[in-house]
Amino acid sequence: MQKIHFVGIKGSGISALAQVFARMGCEVTGSDTDAVFFTDELLHQAGITQITGPSVENVQHADIVCHSPAYGDDHIEIQKAKELGIEVLTYPQMLGRLMEGHNEAAITVSGTHGKTTTTSMIANMLLQAKHDPLAIIGSKNYNIGSNARFGHGFMVAEACEYRRSFLNYNPKIAIVNNIDFDHPDYFSGIDDVFEAFQTFVDKVPSDGVLITWGDQELCRKLSSKGKVLYFGLNDTNDIWATDVAEHRGLLSFNVWERDRLLGRLEVRAIGEHNVLNVLAVIALSRILQIPFEAVRASFAEFGGVYRRFDYLGQVEQLAIYDDYAHHPSEIEATLRAVQRSFPEDHLLTVFQPHTISRTMAFLDEFADALTLSDEVMLVKVYQSAREKSDRAEELTNLLAEKIAERGKTVHLVNTLEEGTEWILQQRAGSTGLVLTMGAGDIRGIGERLISVHA
Numbered sequence: 001m002q003k004i005h006f007v008g009i010k011g012s013g014i015s016a017l018a019q020v021f022a023r024m025g026c027e028v029t030g031s032d033t034d035a036v037f038f039t040d041e042l043l044h045q046a047g048i049t050q051i052t053g054p055s056v057e058n059v060q061h062a063d064i065v066c067h068s069p070a071y072g073d074d075h076i077e078i079q080k081a082k083e084l085g086i087e088v089l090t091y092p093q094m095l096g097r098l099m100e101g102h103n104e105a106a107i108t109v110s111g112t113h114g115k116t117t118t119t120s121m122i123a124n125m126l127l128q129a130k131h132d133p134l135a136i137i138g139s140k141n142y143n144i145g146s147n148a149r150f151g152h153g154f155m156v157a158e159a160c161e162y163r164r165s166f167l168n169y170n171p172k173i174a175i176v177n178n179i180d181f182d183h184p185d186y187f188s189g190i191d192d193v194f195e196a197f198q199t200f201v202d203k204v205p206s207d208g209v210l211i212t213w214g215d216q217e218l219c220r221k222l223s224s225k226g227k228v229l230y231f232g233l234n235d236t237n238d239i240w241a242t243d244v245a246e247h248r249g250l251l252s253f254n255v256w257e258r259d260r261l262l263g264r265l266e267v268r269a270i271g272e273h274n275v276l277n278v279l280a281v282i283a284l285s286r287i288l289q290i291p292f293e294a295v296r297a298s299f300a301e302f303g304g305v306y307r308r309f310d311y312l313g314q315v316e317q318l319a320i321y322d323d324y325a326h327h328p329s330e331i332e333a334t335l336r337a338v339q340r341s342f343p344e345d346h347l348l349t350v351f352q353p354h355t356i357s358r359t360m361a362f363l364d365e366f367a368d369a370l371t372l373s374d375e376v377m378l379v380k381v382y383q384s385a386r387e388k389s390d391r392a393e394e395l396t397n398l399l400a401e402k403i404a405e406r407g408k409t410v411h412l413v414n415t416l417e418e419g420t421e422w423i424l425q426q427r428a429g430s431t432g433l434v435l436t437m438g439a440g441d442i443r444g445i446g447e448r449l450i451s452v453h454a
Contacts, residue, residue, distance in 0.1 A: 005059050006030040007077050008068030009051060013158070014091045015039035016136045016148035017066070019046040020098065023150035031058050031077060038306060042146045056080040063087070066094040069163060095136060095157060096168035102134065103170055107284065108159035110166055110200065111177025111213075112193070113330050115158045117269075118177060118277045120305045121298075122156045123149060125281055128298035129290045139324070142303035154288070159200070161193065162186060166200045173287060174204050175211045175280050179218040182327050184361035194218055211283045213276060214238075229287065231279035233272070235259075239283040241275050246341045249309075251275060255282055255292070262292045267299040270309055271337025273330075307443060309334065313450040315424075317431040319345075320446045326354040326439035328365035335372035338435065346432030349373035350419060352442035353381040359395045367402035373435075376403055377411045379419055382440025416441065420448040 006018045009030025019042065022028040029050040030043070043051065052058060054077055059065050065081040065088045073079065081088050089097070099106045109119045116138035123135035124143045132151035138158050140147050159166035159174070162183045179197050181190045197218075204210055204226045212219040214230025214237040222228075230237040233244075235256070243264075244253040252266040253275055267278055278299065285295045304310065307324040314320065325331045331351070338347055351370060353359040359366070359381050370376050378400050381392040396412065403410045413419040423434060423445070436446045 001025065001027050002063050003027040003029070003061060004064045004066060005062040005077070005081075006066050007054070007071055007075060008032055009043065009048070010035075010037045010039045011068045011070070011091075012039065012138050012147060013095075013136065013160075014066070014068050015043055016138075016146075017091060017095055017098070018043065018048055019146065019148040020134065020136065020150045022046045022048050023148075029058060029062070031055070038140060039147070042140065042148070045146065046148075059084070059086060064089060064094075066091060069165065090165075092160075092165035092168040096170070098136075099155060099157065099169050099171070102155035104172055105154045106169070106171045107154055107156040107173045107175070108166065108169055108171040109156065109175045109177065109280075110159040110161060110197070111175070112161070112180035112182050113327065113333075114177040114273060114277050115160070116324075117274065117305055117308050118175065118280055119156055119158050121277060121281045121302060122284060124302055125285060125290065125295055125298040126154055126156065128301065129294050131288075131290075137305075139308070140306035142305065143301065147306075161196050161200070164196050164199070167196075167203070169200075170203050171208070172205065173209045173211065173284065174201060175284065176201065176213070176219055176222065177277065177280060178213050178216055180327070180329055182358070185355070185357040190218075194221070198222060209287050211280055211287075213280075229283045231276065231283045233275070237279075239279050239286065241279055244272070244275055246270060246337070249311075249341055251278075255279070257286065263296060265296050265299055267302055268304060269302075270341045271333055273333040273337070309337075312446045313453075315434075315449050315453045316428055318423075318427060318449075319433050320436075320449055321433060322436045322443045322446045324439055325437050327358070328362050328369045331366070331369040331437065332372065334435075334437070335369065338433065339372065342433060346375070346430065347373050348375045348377060348423070348427060348432065348434045350377040350379065350423075350434060350436045350442065350445055352379040352436075352438035352440045353396065353399065354439040356381060356383060356391055356395065359399065360391075363395070363399055363402060366399055367406055370403055371406045371408050373408070374432075375409050375411075377413060377419055377422070378403075379416065379438075379442060379445075380414050382438060382442070416444040416448065419445045420452075423449060424452065 215232035
């Protein structure tokens with residue numbers, strides 16, 4: 001039995017990979033912090049219980065050590081593994097190796113936005129269509145009950161552009177949802193981002209397929225040796241939508257395949273960005289020859305994804321939601337969707353900027369996007385493991401000033417506890433929506449609000 005040790009095993013992607021290898025019969029161990037994440041329960045469900053703090057003892061008998069890209073060669077377990085001659089792989093390298101055994105049935109989902117939701121939708125569709133998928137998802141799929149599934153059919157996985165991680169993968173079918181500038185700590189600009197995506201798309205074989213957003217100029221610029229299918233909201237696409245309607249968290253629209261109406265579809269989601277995610281999945285379904293009725297049924301049963309406009313519960317007349325949006329484009333898309341889906345509801349957005357570099361690069365864009373909310377609460381910048389700075393408070397204050405300059409009421413808090421207490425004191429008797437937003441631990445405010453009123 002192969003023994004694999006995962007460094008940073010509680011991470012959203014690496015935890016999914018660990019679960020799959022455990023289901024494949026490998027002995028899986030891991031190390032991480034003592035902090036509890038949503039992945040703790042998922043790992044335990046997969047029988048992965050040997051999780052400790054970092055120690056050189058953890059790698060003594062491992063065949064492979066796989067680590068999150070957040071950790072470098074200075075990590076004690078990685079150092080020790082290399083001293084012992086144990087094979088050390090990053091998460092993208094390990095995922096790429098897993099994909100090697102599924103090349104003829106490998107599907108990747110890339111794009112600056114929408115990877116997790118689209119991958120989750122695909123996994124659910126393949127499961128409902130009895131294709132027994134293997135899935136690696138960036139968050140918990142409520143239908144599957146995990147962020148991973150081991151099966152013997154098609155393999156679907158997220159393919160992240162950060163540090164060009166997706167160049168470790170060789171998919172038969174590549175979905176590119178969109179191309180936008182993000183990760184300013186790595187990419188120099190949009191041209192650098194596009195070059196990375198084009199290099200990735202070049203890996204699709206001549207008998208493979210590229211599925212991409214036909215309404216975006218950068219996606220249209222992508223060239224591929226394989227077949228290309230476009231999705232979007234215009235009739236110039238292969239798969240497109242008309243008559244989009246939104247009401248209180250439910251999307252419905254007509255789906256067309258070129259000049260043929262396939263039918264009307266409903267899904268529990270909000271926003272034009274999710275119409276596009278669904279269309280990408282439908283484009284894939286046409287390649288895989290899954291009947292539209294089966295696809296429509298899978299969306300009718302789609303339960304959503306952890307931290308993607310995730311309904312947490314009620315605090316008196318306040319509905320509490322949580323969302324992972326952490327880039328200005330994502331924030332704008334989500335807030336516009338909330339406006340359309342809940343036009344009469346007052347919205348308080350509780351935003352926690354994520355990473356110093358992203359906040360610095362997009363200060364004005366963040367301020368512009370957040371003005372779409374009726375009211376804003378800002379929590380101090382969440383600093384990722386890959387960058388530390390003493391500028392968190394300064395940047396948060398600067399963002400607050402820019403939001404106020406745009407005529408919006410903004411409240412500043414330093415901690416989740418402080419934010420929770422403010423809402424309980426100032427808004428608990430009000431009606432409307434509270435939306436916690438960001439890629440850090442901001443969901444904790446919503447969870448605290450609900451627990452107080454449980």
